[in-house]
Amino acid sequence: MGIRPLIARLGTGHxxxxxxxxxxxxxxxxxxxxxxxxxxxxxxxxxxxxxxxTLGCAIICWRRLRKQC
Structure with a gap:
């Protein structure tokens, strides 16, 4: 399929x-x-x-929003 595995060097963009x-x-x-x-x-x-x-996601969002305010 023409796919080659390639690992990027440290500090370079992927x-x-x-x-x-x-x-x-x-x-x-x-x-x-x-x-x-x-x-x-x-x-x-x-x-x-x-x-x-759903409750866990809501708590995570609430904590992030609380930090921004």
């Missing part, structure tokens, strides 16, 4: 593409791991897990 803003997603996952109930899914029902996930 260009553009789908991995350009990957750190945003990784940081969000790391912040959600602060909540113990979201580390390991213990709930049987998916809607309960979704509720805790």
């Amino acid at each position: 260009g553009s593409g789908p991995g350009k803003n990957r750190w945003v997603v990784e940081a969000a996952f790391a912040l959600l791991r602060w909540f113990c109930r979201l580390r390991i899914r213990r709930e049987i029902r998916a809607d309960t897990h979704q509720a805790f996930l």
Whole structure:
């Protein structure tokens, strides 16, 4: 398919593409791991897990907005 693995040197840009803003997603996952109930899914029902996930995202957003004000 013409895809070559290429590791960028330290301190150089990686260009553009789908991995350009990957750190945003990784940081969000790391912040959600602060909540113990979201580390390991213990709930049987998916809607309960979704509720805790939404609550965790809301708390993260609230903390970020509180720091800016």
